[in-house]
Amino acid sequence: MTDSKVSVRSVDRDELLVAETSEGAQELTYRRDTGAQQLGREVGAVLRLDGRQLDPSQFDVESRDDELMIINMGPSHPSTHGVLRLMLELDGETVLRCKPVIGYLHTGMEKQGEELSYVQGGTNVTRMDYLSPINNELSYSMAVEKLLGIEVPERAVWIRMLMSELNRVSSHLVWMATNGMDLGSTSMMIYGLRERELILAFFEKTAGLRLNLNYVRPGGVAADLPDGWEDDVLVICDTIEARTYEYDTLLTGQPIFRQRMEGVAPITAEEALALGVTGPLLRSTGVPWDLRREMPYLAYDQVEFDVIVGTYGDNFDRYAIRLNEIRESLKIVRQCLDMMPRGDYRTQDPKVTPPPRARIDESMEALIHHFKLFTEGFHVPEGEVYSAIESPRGELGCYIVSDGGPKPYRIHVRAPSFVNVQAIPLLMRGGLVSDTITVISTVDPVMGEVDR
Amino acid sequence: MIPLPAGVPAGVVVADALNADVACFPSRAAYRDVVAAFRNDGFELCADLCAVDYFTHPGRTLPDGVTAERFEIVVNLLSMSKRQRVRIRVQVPEHDCTIDSLFSLYPGTEALEREAFDLFGVVFLDHPDLTRILMPEEWEGHPLRKDYGIGRVPVQFKEAPGPR
Numbered sequence: 088m089t090d091s092k093v094s095v096r097s098v099d100r101d102e103l104l105v106a107e108t109s110e111g112a113q114e115l116t117y118r119r120d121t122g123a124q125q126l127g128r129e130v131g132a133v134l135r136l137d138g139r140q141l142d143p144s145q146f147d148v149e150s151r152d153d154e155l156m157i158i159n160m161g162p163s164h165p166s167t168h169g170v171l172r173l174m175l176e177l178d179g180e181t182v183l184r185c186k187p188v189i190g191y192l193h194t195g196m197e198k199q200g201e202e203l204s205y206v207q208g209g210t211n212v213t214r215m216d217y218l219s220p221i222n223n224e225l226s227y228s229m230a231v232e233k234l235l236g237i238e239v240p241e242r243a244v245w246i247r248m249l250m251s252e253l254n255r256v257s258s259h260l261v262w263m264a265t266n267g268m269d270l271g272s273t274s275m276m277i278y279g280l281r282e283r284e285l286i287l288a289f290f291e292k293t294a295g296l297r298l299n300l301n302y303v304r305p306g307g308v309a310a311d312l313p314d315g316w317e318d319d320v321l322v323i324c325d326t327i328e329a330r331t332y333e334y335d336t337l338l339t340g341q342p343i344f345r346q347r348m349e350g351v352a353p354i355t356a357e358e359a360l361a362l363g364v365t366g367p368l369l370r371s372t373g374v375p376w377d378l379r380r381e382m383p384y385l386a387y388d389q390v391e392f393d394v395i396v397g398t399y400g401d402n403f404d405r406y407a408i409r410l411n412e413i414r415e416s417l418k419i420v421r422q423c424l425d426m427m428p429r430g431d432y433r434t435q436d437p438k439v440t441p442p443p444r445a446r447i448d449e450s451m452e453a454l455i456h457h458f459k460l461f462t463e464g465f466h467v468p469e470g471e472v473y474s475a476i477e478s479p480r481g482e483l484g485c486y487i488v489s490d491g492g493p494k495p496y497r498i499h500v501r502a503p504s505f506v507n508v509q510a511i512p513l514l515m516r517g518g519l520v521s522d523t524i525t526v527i528s529t530v531d532p533v534m535g536e537v538d539r
Numbered sequence: 540m541i542p543l544p545a546g547v548p549a550g551v552v553v554a555d556a557l558n559a560d561v562a563c564f565p566s567r568a569a570y571r572d573v574v575a576a577f578r579n580d581g582f583e584l585c586a587d588l589c590a591v592d593y594f595t596h597p598g599r600t601l602p603d604g605v606t607a608e609r610f611e612i613v614v615n616l617l618s619m620s621k622r623q624r625v626r627i628r629v630q631v632p633e634h635d636c637t638i639d640s641l642f643s644l645y646p647g648t649e650a651l652e653r654e655a656f657d658l659f660g661v662v663f664l665d666h667p668d669l670t671r672i673l674m675p676e677e678w679e680g681h682p683l684r685k686d687y688g689i690g691r692v693p694v695q696f697k698e699a700p701g702p703r
Contacts (some may be wrong), residue, residue, distance in 0.1 A: 193673040197658075198683055360583050363647025374619075382622055469599065473560065473615055473626060475586065484587050486613065490596050497683075501587040501615070509650050538673060 155183065162191045166269045166524045169534030173511070175523065182523060185515040187508050192538035200498035204464030205231055208495065209301045212485070215500060216536040217298060218261055221247075221254040222478040224303035226485040226500075229384065230474040231305040234467045234489050237439060240431040243307035248385045249320070249423040250293070250302065251476075252416040256327060257286040258479040259409045259416075266406065266528045267338065270347055275337060282330055285323050292319065306440050307433025320424055324417045331413055339410070348403035352514040352526045355400060362513070363506045366481025367412070368530060371397035371404035378477035390422045405529040412479075438465050464493035480504050480531055500539060504532040544580030547573050552602050562626045564605045570612075570629045571639040577616050577625060578644050585645035586624070587615040590631075590655040594685035609633040610661055614641070631661055640666040658683035 161172035170191035176184035200211050212227040213220040260283040267275025287297040292313050294302035302309050338344050356372040377394040379387040395411040397404025433440050441460050442453035469491040475484040481503030490496040507530050514526045552564040565573040591611045608630035616625045631638050640663040641648045652663045653672040660681035680687050
């Protein structure tokens with residue numbers, strides 16, 4: 088129970104109380120109980136843009152109310168990639184309305200982040216988008232470094248870029264695998280996870296862990312690359328690049344696959360921008376927006392790569408973009424291989440970086456610094472900062488407010504999946520039930536990030 | 540510092556923020572007009588919207604002319620054509636925890652505003668569906684408020700039998 092003084096209930100206006108939470112507020116109601124305005128919102132907010140008012144009767148001219156069916160898909164449906172729940176209004180095989188209901192994986196990570204010091208924060212954010220942990224840590228670390236005003240050594244920047252791109256490849260490989268599975272290509276499931284295993288093995292060799300790495304930390308990275316990393320990375324690049332052409336044979340030219348993907352669930356650039364959608368979903372509409380290119384961070388302005396864009400904004404474009412982004416990421420990884428500078432892998436500022444183990448035995452100051460860092464943590468100057476990077480799913484932002492203490496006063500993560508999920512009702516409108524699976528898949532929400 | 544777009548009401552405070560961003564501090568009354576002016580000026584994407592509860596903050600730096608209130612709504616706008624970000628920070632007082640919704644300008648803020656309502660209890664006027672989004676519907680309180688204690692509230696399960 089919160090103090091009634093601060094509760095919204097104290098707001099002395101009846102209409103606000105109506106807007107407050109009530110049991111069943113997130114349910115999809117029958118059409119006879121649904122007003123036109125509510126109907127318009129449910130079928131897709133974007134259709135209510137200026138001059139594009141929605142006609143809710145557009146898809147149900149032939150249907151009578153008693154023939155419509157509202158079914159509940161999820162939250163534990165195998166193809167919702169987690170615990171996404173969808174309420175669907177069906178007219179036979181056609182989806183008229185769809186309402187995503189989220190929150191089943193909400194674990195209060197932003198609240199938890201306020202209780203963890205900046206040193207511990209990485210272990211928290213890495214669990215949000217569990218398919219691309221490096222990108223989460225990178226966004227968080229860059230925000231903390233901006234508040235601290237410290238520079239990261241050159242080698243750490245390139246290691247971060249290398250790991251981030253490898254992570255993008257592994258994330259897209261999981262997507263290729265699950266998308267293939269959703270469309271009935273079970274062999275793709277096995278191939279995608281097999282290739283991803285190469286990258287996870289390299290992660291384990293470098294960071295000690297396969298999934299939630301906590302490898303990128305404020306001030307640099309946790310450990311230097313292992314001996315012989317060049318050979319490992321080269322094998323990864325050669326193997327996966329060759330395999331992407333096998334995927335072409337398996338999927339890209341496959342007639343059934345193309346029929347399921349081409350022209351299905353299109354979205355326009357205008358709609359995508361209005362909904363705040365980023366990442367491959369936005370690029371599929373032809374908008375060449377990639378933060379790595381447009382607002383470069385790390386050393387992305389020093390490497391060559393192409394930003395892949397689509398034309399039609401349909402499922403096939405989103406597939407093609409992700410497949411080609413694997414190739415582009417491998418191109419960046421190869422350049423990292425050639426251009427990796429020597430030097431420190433973390434900043435030598437003793438207030439941020441713990442001293443080497445050997446120094447603790449011989450230096451009192453090193454012992455003090457070590458003790459302070461791992462009990463209290465380092466203090467970050469008061470202020471607020473927003474840092475954004477391009478994660479495999481879109482713009483991943485981290486907004487941190489600091490009160491000058493060793494813990495973030497407020498940490499907010501702008502999760503790309505959370506925003507992209509809003510596009511699902513629009514994409515599904517008027518489509519078939521069998522295509523709902525493809526739509527969820529190509530939007531590629533990671534529920535750990537959606538619910539945080 | 541970027542020039543303010545046309546249509547921004549007079550008296551809006553602007554300050555440089557970290558990371559070459561620009562922070563803009565409109566009043567609640569001018570909030571929607573300011574965002575609309577930026578939108579017409581080429582800020583195509585509303586990247587982020589979140590709330591901050593400054594209840595226990597020891598004191599933050601605000602430019603002159605801005606009165607600190609308990610809550611703050613932070614909107615991150617992104618201009619793709621200018622490659623520029625602008626952060627709009629609006630003070631929301633505790634006793635009247637309401638603010639205009641941006642839904643008619645950027646429909647993509649729908650879920651973000653619902654999240655801010657769910658976790659902070661800030662009411663967005665004219666929002667089409669202001670219901671809980673992350674917490675269960677019958678949850679009491681707003682967890683990200685600073686006076687919402689961790690572990691103070693027993694875990695609530697939907698339709699669970701009472702304590703034995």
